[in-house]
Ligand SMILES: CC(=O)SCCNC(=O)CCNC(=O)[C@H](O)C(C)(C)COP(=O)(O)OP(=O)(O)OC[C@H]1O[C@@H](n2cnc3c(N)ncnc32)[C@H](O)[C@@H]1OP(=O)(O)O
Ligand SMILES: O=CC(=O)O
C-alpha cells in the first residue's frame with residue numbers, strides 16, 4: 091500500500107498538473123472496443139462507431155506488429171485530433187512498461203491528445219510500483235502540456251504477481267479507474283494449460299457421481315452428466331472485491347472465439363452478475379452482445395422498481411410474490427435502478443424500454 095498521507099494522496103505529483111479526482115466518474119463503459127489505429131480499414135470504421143459503443147480504445151500493445159508500433163501511435167494521434175467523440179470515451183492501451191515503445195507512447199500521446207484521452211490502459215501490471223511510475227510520468231507530461239483534467243489509469247490483471255497484489259494496485263493512485271481481466275497473458279504467466287483467449291475449457295469440469303447397481307457397486311463407466319466450470323471465477327471475484335473496496339470499476343477482458351457469440355454472451359453475463367461493469371469487444375459483433383449483457387433487463391428493472399416502491403423508507407420487511415424483501419435486497423435493487431438511470435442518459439433505445447415499465451403495486 092502507498093505510504094503517503096491521505097492529504098498527499100490527492101496532491102498533484104508535478105507542479106502544474108491537474109488535481110487528482112476524489113471520485114472516479116461512473117461513466118457507462120459496457121464495451122471497451124479495441125481497434126488497431128495502424129490498420130486503415132479498421133481505423134476508417136471508428137468515426138461511424140461513435141455513439142454505438144461506450145468506449146473506443148486505440149490499441150498499441152499486443153496484436154499490433156512490431157513494425158506497426160509507430161504507425162499505430164501516429165494513427166491514434168491523427169484519429170483523436172480529427173474526430174469529435176461526442177458521448178463515446180477515448181481510451182488507449184499503451185505498450186508494456188518494459189517494452190522499447192512505452193516511453194514514446196506516453197511522451198507522444200499526452201502532449202498531442204492528452205485532452206481527449208479519458209483513460210490509459212496499462213498492461214502486465216505487477217504491483218503498485220508500476221502504477222506509481224505511470225502516475226508520476228503522467229503528472230509531469232500533463233503539467234508540461236497544460237492538460238486540465240487528469241488522465242485516468244486502467245490496469246490489466248494478467249500476471250500472477252498482479253493478481254497477488256491486486257489490492258495495492260487498486261489503491262496505488264487516485265488515477266486508478268479500474269481493472270480488466272487479461273485471461274490470455276494471465277494463463278501464460280500462471281502456466282495454466284489452456285490455449286484459449288478467455289472463456290471456458292471442456293476439460294475443466296465436475297462429473298456427476300456414478301449410479302449404483304442393485305448390489306451397491308458404483309457404475310463408473312455409466313453415462314454421467316458433466317458440468318463445465320468457469321476457469322476465471324476466482325480471479326474475477328477477487329478483482330471485483332478489490333475494485334469495490336477502492337471505489338473503482340472491474341471489467342471482464344477479451345473473448346477470443348469471435349465466432350462463438352453464444353459462449354461469449356455467457357462469459358460476459360457471468361462477469362456482469364459477479365459485479366463487472368463492462369468488457370472488451372475485439373470485433374464489431376461483440377459490441378451488441380456487451381451492450382445487451384451489461385444493461386439490466388427490463389424484467390430486472392421492473393422488479394427492482396417494485397421493491398423500491400414497496401420498501402418506502404427502506405426499513406422493515408415486505409413480501410413480494412412470496413419472497414422476503416428488506417434493506418439488503420432494496421440495496422441490491424438500487425444497484426440496478428441506478429445503473430439503468432445512468433445508461434438511459436446515453437442510450438435512447440434503453441431509455442424508451444425502461445420508461446415503458448409500469449410499476450406493479
Ligand atoms: C489478448 C489480447 O490482448 S486481446 C486485445 C488485442 N486484440 C485485438 O485488439 C484484436 C482486435 N480485432 C482484430 O484485430 C480483428 O477483429 C480480428 C483479427 C480478430 C478479426 O479480423 P477480420 O478477420 O478482419 O474480421 P472480419 O473479416 O470479420 O471483419 C469484418 C469487418 O470488420 C472490420 N473489423 C474487424 N475487427 C474490427 C475492430 N476491432 N474494429 C473495427 N473494425 C473491425 C474489418 O476490418 C472488416 O471490415 P470490412 O467489412 O470493411 O472488410
Ligand atoms: O490482454 C489481454 C490478455 O488476455 O492477455
Ligand SMILES: [Mg+2]
Nearest residue numbers: 152248272275
Ligand atoms: Mg494481455
